[in-house]
Every structure is written in structure tokens, then in C-alpha cells.
Amino acid sequence: MDWTNEAIERLRALWAEGHSTAEIGRRMGISKNAVVGKAHRLSLPPRPSPIRRETTGEAAPRPQPVRAPRPAGMAPRLTLPTVAPPPAPVLTPVAAPAPVVRSFPRFSAARACCWPIGEPGQPGFRFCSADAIGGKPYCPEHAAVAYVKARDRREDAA
Incomplete structure (x- = not known):
């Protein structure tokens, strides 16, 4: 504009x-x-907010909840004696446990297949760990599944 x-x-x-x-x-x-x-x-005066209400300088008193009178024959409320809370326990610093280091096949010295077998987080989950193809993270069997050659589009048109 x-x-x-x-x-x-x-x-x-x-x-x-x-x-x-x-x-x-x-x-x-x-x-x-x-x-x-x-x-x-342009520093035009601000618009009055539709949310804020105009105040006359005096704060309007907040309405107080109305309590129904206690029916006759009803016992007054009992107040429980206040008891001081027990002293806070003294905490002694504890050494943090050693971090868990997971060994994944792709980071090991011998190149192993990193194809996941099973569901992560479930018992029995593992990696294939067969010998990987040079320059690829998978063994020949899993590389055939992972790396599919795209067909030439001209073949589809014929």
C-alpha cells in the first residue's frame, strides 16, 4: 500500500x-x-480496548459470596488444631549414575549392517549386524530393499 x-x-x-x-x-x-x-x-491516539472497562477512579467493590444461614440443630464447624510440619529431611548429594552408552553397529570398527529388526523399545529389537557393503550402511540383502533403482519414465509411457 x-x-x-x-x-x-x-x-x-x-x-x-x-x-x-x-x-x-x-x-x-x-x-x-x-x-x-x-x-x-503516525502516533495516533490508541483505540479504547473493548475488553477493558472504563474506571471512574474508584475500584468497584467485589461481590462477596452469600452464605446460607446454618439450619437449627446443626453442629458448628469443628476446627482442627494446627500442627507444625516435621522438619525437612537433610538431603545428601548422591553421585549421578554413569551414562548408558549404547553401541550401534554403524559406529563399531567393523562395518555392520544397520537394518533394524523388530520394534524399537520392545524386547528382541536389534540390528542385522551382518557385514555391510563398502560405503553403505546395509548388508547386500537389506541394501537390495533399501536402494531401489527408479524406473525410467519413458518405459512407463510406452
């Missing part, structure tokens, strides 16, 4: 009339955010 002098004057007039930013945007054919941004850059 190019803000010409006429557009700025129209924005100022609509702003002074008290229109919402959305309404000003509709009337000018621009977005609400464009109106808000330009109004901010």
Missing part, C-alpha cells in the same frame, strides 16, 4: 470518528494490520 497524503488524511478522519481498525480497513480497501501499523507510525 502506498500511503498517499489523501490516504493518510482519510485514515486520520476515520480514526477520529472512532471506527474500529477493521472497519477502517474495509472502507479503505486495506488490511486491518496495515491500518494498525500506519496508525502506530
Whole structure:
């Protein structure tokens, strides 16, 4: 949006009339955010928030909950004696357990197949660990599954 002098004057007039930013945007054919941004850059007075209420300087008293009177014959509430809480236990620092280091086949010295077998996190989950093809993370059997050659598109068209 190019803000010409006429557009700025129209924005100022609509702003002074008290229109919402959305309404000003509709009337000018621009977005609400464009109106808000330009109004901010022009230091126009802020719009009154529809959420905040006008205060007269004095805070209105909060309504207090009304309690029903206690029926006749009902015993008064019992108050329990207050007891001091027990002293906090003294905590002694404990050495952190040694971190668990998992050995994955692809990081071992001999290159082993990294094809997952089973469901991770379940008992019996493991990696294939057969000898991997040079330069690939899988053994010949799993490499045949992992690396499928794309067919020539011209073959499909015929």
C-alpha cells in the first residue's frame, strides 16, 4: 500500500470518528494490520480496548459470596488444631549414575549392517549386524530393499 497524503488524511478522519481498525480497513480497501501499523507510525491516539472497562477512579467493590444461614440443630464447624510440619529431611548429594552408552553397529570398527529388526523399545529389537557393503550402511540383502533403482519414465509411457 502506498500511503498517499489523501490516504493518510482519510485514515486520520476515520480514526477520529472512532471506527474500529477493521472497519477502517474495509472502507479503505486495506488490511486491518496495515491500518494498525500506519496508525502506530503516525502516533495516533490508541483505540479504547473493548475488553477493558472504563474506571471512574474508584475500584468497584467485589461481590462477596452469600452464605446460607446454618439450619437449627446443626453442629458448628469443628476446627482442627494446627500442627507444625516435621522438619525437612537433610538431603545428601548422591553421585549421578554413569551414562548408558549404547553401541550401534554403524559406529563399531567393523562395518555392520544397520537394518533394524523388530520394534524399537520392545524386547528382541536389534540390528542385522551382518557385514555391510563398502560405503553403505546395509548388508547386500537389506541394501537390495533399501536402494531401489527408479524406473525410467519413458518405459512407463510406452
